Amino acid sequence: MVKTGRPGGERSLIESIRRRAAGRDTRRGSTSEVRLGIGDDCALIRPRAGEELAITTDFTLENVHFRRDWHPPESVGHRCLARGLSDLAAMGARPVAALLSLAVPRELTLASGKTRSWVDRFLDGFLALAAEHRVTLIGGDTAQSAASGPGNEGLVHADVVLLGGVKRGRALLRSGASAGDILYVTASPATAQGAARGKPTYPAATAAADRGGLGGSAAELLALRHDPQAFQRLIRTAPDHPHLYPHPRVAAGIALLRLATAAIDLSDGLSTDLGHLCEESRLSAELDAIPIHPLARHAETAGITPSALDLALHGGEDYELLFTASSGTAIPAKIAGVAIHRIGEMKPRRRGVPMLRVRDRGRLVPLQPKGWEHFTS
Amino acid sequence: MVKTGRPGGERSLIESIRRRAAGRDTRRGSTSEVRLGIGDDCALIRPRAGEELAITTDFTLENVHFRRDWHPPESVGHRCLARGLSDLAAMGARPVAALLSLAVPRELTLASGKTRSWVDRFLDGFLALAAEHRVTLIGGDTAQSAASGPGNEGLVHADVVLLGGVKRGRALLRSGASAGDILYVTASPATAQGAARGKPTYPAATAAADRGGLGGSAAELLALRHDPQAFQRLIRTAPDHPHLYPHPRVAAGIALLRLATAAIDLSDGLSTDLGHLCEESRLSAELDAIPIHPLARHAETAGITPSALDLALHGGEDYELLFTASSGTAIPAKIAGVAIHRIGEMKPRRRGVPMLRVRDRGRLVPLQPKGWEHFTS
Numbered sequence: 001m002v003k004t005g006r007p008g009g010e011r012s013l014i015e016s017i018r019r020r021a022a023g024r025d026t027r028r029g030s031t032s033e034v035r036l037g038i039g040d041d042c043a044l045i046r047p048r049a050g051e052e053l054a055i056t057t058d059f060t061l062e063n064v065h066f067r068r069d070w071h072p073p074e075s076v077g078h079r080c081l082a083r084g085l086s087d088l089a090a091m092g093a094r095p096v097a098a099l100l101s102l103a104v105p106r107e108l109t110l111a112s113g114k115t116r117s118w119v120d121r122f123l124d125g126f127l128a129l130a131a132e133h134r135v136t137l138i139g140g141d142t143a144q145s146a147a148s149g150p151g152n153e154g155l156v157h158a159d160v161v162l163l164g165g166v167k168r169g170r171a172l173l174r175s176g177a178s179a180g181d182i183l184y185v186t187a188s189p190a191t192a193q194g195a196a197r198g199k200p201t202y203p204a205a206t207a208a209a210d211r212g213g214l215g216g217s218a219a220e221l222l223a224l225r226h227d228p229q230a231f232q233r234l235i236r237t238a239p240d241h242p243h244l245y246p247h248p249r250v251a252a253g254i255a256l257l258r259l260a261t262a263a264i265d266l267s268d269g270l271s272t273d274l275g276h277l278c279e280e281s282r283l284s285a286e287l288d289a290i291p292i293h294p295l296a297r298h299a300e301t302a303g304i305t306p307s308a309l310d311l312a313l314h315g316g317e318d319y320e321l322l323f324t325a326s327s328g329t330a331i332p333a334k335i336a337g338v339a340i341h342r343i344g345e346m347k348p349r350r351r352g353v354p355m356l357r358v359r360d361r362g363r364l365v366p367l368q369p370k371g372w373e374h375f376t377s
Numbered sequence: 378m379v380k381t382g383r384p385g386g387e388r389s390l391i392e393s394i395r396r397r398a399a400g401r402d403t404r405r406g407s408t409s410e411v412r413l414g415i416g417d418d419c420a421l422i423r424p425r426a427g428e429e430l431a432i433t434t435d436f437t438l439e440n441v442h443f444r445r446d447w448h449p450p451e452s453v454g455h456r457c458l459a460r461g462l463s464d465l466a467a468m469g470a471r472p473v474a475a476l477l478s479l480a481v482p483r484e485l486t487l488a489s490g491k492t493r494s495w496v497d498r499f500l501d502g503f504l505a506l507a508a509e510h511r512v513t514l515i516g517g518d519t520a521q522s523a524a525s526g527p528g529n530e531g532l533v534h535a536d537v538v539l540l541g542g543v544k545r546g547r548a549l550l551r552s553g554a555s556a557g558d559i560l561y562v563t564a565s566p567a568t569a570q571g572a573a574r575g576k577p578t579y580p581a582a583t584a585a586a587d588r589g590g591l592g593g594s595a596a597e598l599l600a601l602r603h604d605p606q607a608f609q610r611l612i613r614t615a616p617d618h619p620h621l622y623p624h625p626r627v628a629a630g631i632a633l634l635r636l637a638t639a640a641i642d643l644s645d646g647l648s649t650d651l652g653h654l655c656e657e658s659r660l661s662a663e664l665d666a667i668p669i670h671p672l673a674r675h676a677e678t679a680g681i682t683p684s685a686l687d688l689a690l691h692g693g694e695d696y697e698l699l700f701t702a703s704s705g706t707a708i709p710a711k712i713a714g715v716a717i718h719r720i721g722e723m724k725p726r727r728r729g730v731p732m733l734r735v736r737d738r739g740r741l742v743p744l745q746p747k748g749w750e751h752f753t754s
Contacts, residue, residue: 042541043431045432052423052424054419056419063523087418099432099538138432157438263418
């Protein structure tokens with residue numbers, strides 16, 4: 001809206017992203033699929049022979065998906081890419097390329113002394129995860145955030161598009177489950193993941209209980225919200241950060257193409273995402289064994305939450321995969337290095353019977369979806 | 378961040394978009410290229426044989442790209458899709474599908490009495506333009522805008538991804554021009570475009586001067602900013618709205634695949650976008666005849682701007698195509714129904730000679746790019 005004509009500004013932010021992306025192989029023809037990257041009106045992608053493209057886009061909004069005073073910029077960059085990678089994983093698609101649209105207040109583009117800018121640290125997190133999954137940054141958009149009132153500089157808004165390759169007609173869908181299929185989730189022990197990186201582990205009691213589970217992200221967020229300063233001390237010793245640095249299960253998703261009948265990623269919480277899977281497959285589900293993340297147990301012990309199980313059932317953003325497989329399919333204990341947990345079974349949908357039920361001391365009780373919902377005040 | 382578990386909300390906004398998109402052919406397998414639309418973790422696209430995919434994404438931010446008190450919701454929806462369509466046009470790509478990410482304050486999702494909600498009217502504009510260009514809405518994301526301070530409900534943020542099909546290795550690039558190529562822009566008389574829709578025309582004097590031109594969008598924006606109420610009266614009689622309802626030159630772009638050597642769309646202003654084309658082609662350019670939109674002339678006459686020519690040179694968002702063709706290529710007066718204007722010539726880049734020059738009363742004077750720039754205060 002405002003034409004200024006001065007140098008620098010948006011152009012230099014774009015150039016900085018382009019330069020950093022180029023250092024990580026974002027250039028013309030850098031892979032056989034990316035025919036043209038950043039720098040023209042569009043990027044060009046040529047899928048491999050026999051493949052089609054999976055596409056997903058996710059918002060990351062300040063004060064909705066993160067808070068600048070809670071989340072390090074590297075975590076924000078990591079998380080906004082992880083969301084789309086997890087969507088690709090749920091379809092069994094191999095990540096190929098990403099587009100990053102980023103609107104930030106001007107102050108966040110500025111370095112101060114030896115401290116790098118918020119945007120630079122955001123890109124550190126984004127590009128590190130992109131490199132890990134061989135994702136090429138091929139485009140996007142930038143803007144300066146608008147103030148929404150006097151005395152503020154506006155908020156950070158990111159929108160990330162992920163493109164993946166998957167064999168034609170073979171992508172895992174939410175709608176592919178049949179009655180009688182077994183329900184599984186991925187979830188590796190955090191202690192194992194930490195140990196693999198040489199990070200310290202949880203105390204012995206917690207570690208012993210850790211066979212991997214759900215609710216870790218919600219528990220970490222609660223700890224962050226409960227006492228940000230105590231959290232900052234904890235953060236240095238925890239082996240893994242399911243909320244700040246989730247691991248999208250990309251390799252497991254690809255391996256599941258041969259094994260699963262349906263899949264969805266756990267972004268909104270098990271109860272909500274299982275509801276989506278049931279609706280799309282026109283089935284109901286019975287849960288009997290929910291693996292709980294050690295951080296969720298820890299949050300219950302510490303009195304931060306009344307119920308670790310509730311975090312596992314309804315806490316969002318675990319970014320694990322929920323999938324179904326025929327009861328005749330042998331599912332290994334680990335897939336692509338990630339532990340697999342059997343949690344229940346798909347059933348025909350019957351009038352008068354709740355879509356979701358969970359076994360509680362031998363009895364099946366209805367389970368209401370209680371995951372993430374915007375637009376409810 | 379906040380788990381509430383109440384019904385309605387984001388889910389119902391998604392469902393409403395899904396339902397409205399479905400009414401316009403956004404369903405599984407609705408075209409041979411769209412294999413899966415809204416409703417799973419990703420959408421699936423299968424390019425036609427011999428084609429690759431062009432991809433672009435554009436932000437539309439309240440108070441940066443539009444103002445809620447100036448732009449009707451239908452215009453905001455139209456414009457945020459038009460930006461990406463224009464990018465596809467500049468590559469010569471045929472539009473296939475779009476993803477819409479939309480964050481809005483809750484109040485904008487609510488109808489009041491017989492007045493439809495802002496979001497519904499936004500979708501009217503978005504889906505009407507999508508239907509005109511046979512674009513299938515295949516996914517996106519939604520969120521409730523966060524307040525950035527006390528007493529406000531947050532701002533509208535949209536991010537639109539466009540996907541198009543183009544023959545492998547044939548897309549028009551910014552980098553394809555050669556020295557000696559002729560420079561052209563598309564721009565049809567607004568009066569002709571209005572007449573085709575049965576709209577009233579401009580007064581005879583203005584209409585007579587109208588051979589189509591640039592700067593119309595900037596002029597309409599200035600009129601809107603100058604006196605919104607007078608503008609509201611004008612709006613009903615104007616034959617065309619280059620700012621509120623631009624026409625992305627999609628069919629012309631596809632036709633240019635056979636004729637042009639390079640192309641870019643005019644989103645940031647002629648001087649800035651020509652600068653991009655020169656940089657990517659490593660050339661300079663001389664302009665000699667700039668067609669001026671009648672609204673820009675009108676704005677000069679009315680004293681709203683000191684120079685109609687400045688609006689044509691530096692005003693952004695015309696969404697016309699700027700392209701080059703070999704001097705031996707015969708370029709018709711109209712392509713796909715849109716008038717074509719010869720505006721200059723590409724030259725080798727020489728040390729000490731400005732990249733852009735424009736002929737002013739016989740003399741070549743340097744032209745500084747002065748288009749849209751965020752991040753300059």
